[in-house]
Amino acid sequence: MPGSPLEAVALHREQDGTLLDPHTAAVELLNIIRPTVAIAWFAVFAAHALHRQPGGLDQLRDGGPAHARAFAHEVRRFYPFVPFIGGAAAHDLSLAGHQIAGGTLLLLDVYGHHHDPELWERPYHFDAGRFLRHEPGRDALIPQGGGDARTGHRCPGEDLTLSLLAALSPALADLDFAVPRQDLSIPLSRIPTRPRSGFVIDVAGRPGSRRARRFQPPV
Template identity: 60%
Template sequence: MTTSRASFLDQTLNLLAGGYAWLPGLWRRGDGRMVRTRVLGRPTVALRGPEAVRFFYDERHMTRHGALPEPVQATLTGKRTVHGLDGPAHRTRKHLFMSVLADPGRVTALAEEVGAHWDRRLRDRPAHSRVVVFDEAAEAITEGVCDWVGIPMDATDALAADMVALVDGFGGLGPRHWKARMARARREKWLAALLAEPDALPSGSVAELVARHRDEDGRILDPGIAATELLNIVRPTVAVAWYVAFAAHALHRWPDNRARLRADPGYADAFAQEVRRFYPIAPFVGAFAVKDLTWQGEQIPEGTLVLLDLHGQNHDDQLWESPYSFDPGRFTGASVRRDDLVPQGGGDPHTGHRCPGEAVTVAILRTLAVQLARLDYMVPRQDLTISLRRVPTRPRSGFVITDVREQDEAKRKSEAATPRVRSRQTGTAAI
């Protein structure tokens, strides 16, 4: 085992400037399966690979308490939430999320709700109108998830914009970060008022379950914390809009996938998994070593910041053949090994910190990917650059389409049918 000793200088500024490219750059300077560096003045190691996933998500090794920087808590996750808990407190709070986000019936209902809102929004648009796929997906998903959790639909477009801001603001500084902070304060206050009166919520709704949840000490959640945790259901669901924009990008670059999705909806699972593997979402996750540890013969002192390189692992040529080729076929007829594919983290979602909404992500993505493939549209000239330096990233234009209409039945059955295309690919330096 050789450790990459890429840099012992503090890498915080390089991380902010490099985005998804930062950790892979450090790996390339070494020749091992570990990187040693410093972040925020703290000794830091980075790991990747299935064994590293299992090591990282072992609670005997790591603690999440204090691992999320305040700017991330103030935008993406909120404070005093499940993300910063460990042990019994984490498992009790996590059970709330698993009970709604891992229930197959609820997941299917949510995906169908989102699909119906997507169809309605496109049907109601005037002919020849301009549609930004990212924006349309964010609004349709917001409408669907609000119906699903049982919260009011008033000012939905503003709510969608706030949910997008929460995700968009965590990875940067400046205006988008402060926009995210303001969005979180606004939405936590709004939801806390709703959840403070659980009897007024729809019976059996997700919102009521959150409002009445009791933590490991038997106490009902404070309305402020309940509001933050409900946002941790709504906000990551709306974040699937990033994947939908990536799906539109993939269908444009590799149009053969359109015919496969139209002819075989079962192909949508493989397509969705490859979108999640190929395109960048989370660069890494972090935790602190709870004691002196040894990883494959290398020492990790207590208190070290440990990063699990998610983006790097999803493009690791030791795990994936031709990792920089977009190939849904790698998932056709094959089960996804839990600790290989880690776009939303790894480990066991029931007992660890893996995202409990992974099934929701896949369900919504495959639903909207098929619905996109069944549309006929123009792709006008636009900037489709996907930058690895911006976190989170997406096609710069949001992926614009025009003259949208659903294909007639005869055309849909034709595997040779492809969208009318008029575009300028300005680069995908990120991919």
């Protein structure tokens, strides 16, 4: 398709005039697809939160950008986007009194960290207001990895994800939709997880009519 990312990658030429090799072209396309899929997961969780916490609808409609950003932060904290993130120790180190040899596989317990009562007040209660009071510290909110994105194992697209989620959530709140009966439980045994039914909504169309839409991340 003219003007599409696929065309841009397929026709891109290096300084010496050569086309990208197939591996590099595939990586560049995946770098577009991966964040799109990731944001779709967060969008479903945002819709789930609005359904389970209907009071958030008016807050998103009327609260402005600050509340939208706080809501996006809380969606990323509350919901199990990933259960953990793995990485290898770059060198021998000492962590919390434990000696760890270089090359050891370490798992960052993302879900546990975000629901630790020593770090979060009422951690199993969805409360966007907690982020209206202050922005989270770098190592407090880690849904997309920890540390600094420039030097550590943290997604460099996190700021873009947050901005898009903060823009999308008020748009969801503005929709006239109903939620049919379905299984909206979220199994923690599935990686990556999502509501069992995805998220099916009836969006109002013409007066007196509704149309069903399945709002879900890819399987």
